[in-house]
Amino acid sequence: MVGVLWQKVFDNPEVFLIQVPFRNVVTTETNVYVIRSANEVLIVDLGAPTEAAAQALLCALDEIGVDLAHASIFFTHMHYDHAGLACELPLCGNAVYLNEHELRASEPSFAKEISEYVTDRFQREGMSSSQAAEVGAPIEITTPISACVDHVEIMRDGDVFSVGSYVFEVVDLPGHTRGMQGLYQPNTGLFFAGDQLLFLITPSIGLFLDGSDSFAAYERSMSKLLSLDITHLYHSHGAIRRDFRDRAEAILKARRRRCDEVVGIIEDANASGYQPTGVEVIERIGWRIPFPRIADCDIRQQWLIYTQGVALLDHLTFVQRICRTSESALVGNAFMTNRYSLPRLVDNTYLS
DSSP: OOOOOEEEEETTTEEEEEEEEOOOSSOOEEEEEEEEETTEEEEEOOOOSSHHHHHHHHHHHHHHTOOGGGOEEEOSOOBHHHHGGGGTSOOTTSEEEEOHHHHHHTSTTHHHHHHHHHHHHHHHTTOOHHHHHHHTSOOOOBOOOTTTOSEEEEOOTTOEEEETTEEEEEEEOTTSSTTOEEEEETTTTEEEEETSSOSSSOOOOOOOTTOOOHHHHHHHHHHHHHHSOOSEEEESSSOOOSOHHHHHHHHHHHHHHHHHHHHHHHHHHHHTTOOOBHHHHHTTSOOOOSSSSGGGSOHHHHHHHHHHHHHHHHHHHHTTSSEEEEEEEEETTEEEEEEEEOOEEETTEEEO
């Protein structure tokens, strides 16, 4: 294969960046990293399940001088553009490291479970049953590796393992997914961040099946990242840059502005005597999309936008900046529809 994009980006340990092609909603490749020291090899993520991606990865590994059969694999998370090749390549003998929540997401039943959960959430926020079924349909965002991989080791926050003479620390980074993890090498300042921090796009935030605050989880993960003595941050999409701390602060500020925007939308609606549904709020947010309406976007982008919107509403409800009430509804299978208002200050106490 001609024109495989890879480069050596660090010397000790050796770190190689391979751009594995895959055209998604915005991105055009996944950054796969090969760490080599004393003839031991760890590969961070693999790429999407396409023939072109498999050829690109295998060709690059051959040029670098790495035998896939003798490498270990660390998955930051199980989204198909990161882990999809696990079921396309012979990995039966490889050690595979991932978080327990990502292992759960790799089960074949997870796609149906998350689809049902998201569809229900969309309906509860006021979306019609037909639209919720379409937007929340099973999108294969994770990789069912249970039939492809024999040796999985569950990694938890703070666990360590070695690649040659270098010890790497596992760092939990929930937010984008429930169990996303990064890898930190404190002596060199290397950090492999998955989709926690990107320059090409703003990382999306997932909806967690346990209903917990994924927005707050993402912010805590970013604070954890910024607290480390990182000198080289390697993310999963787009060119590597050194100004990652500025980018992290910009992402956090943008998310806080978006929170203020949502509060403002609800405040304006309340001022006219109306409590908007969640979908009505989400559709008034100034999303950066190339179309006038969310409905004009690719179905995958619609899925992302509405899940981001619900995560925002959940967070603002959790921190009591907005109030969520439910009223009886006859929308599809949803019994209740959520509506939103701002809390009222009475005797220095906020009331719904």
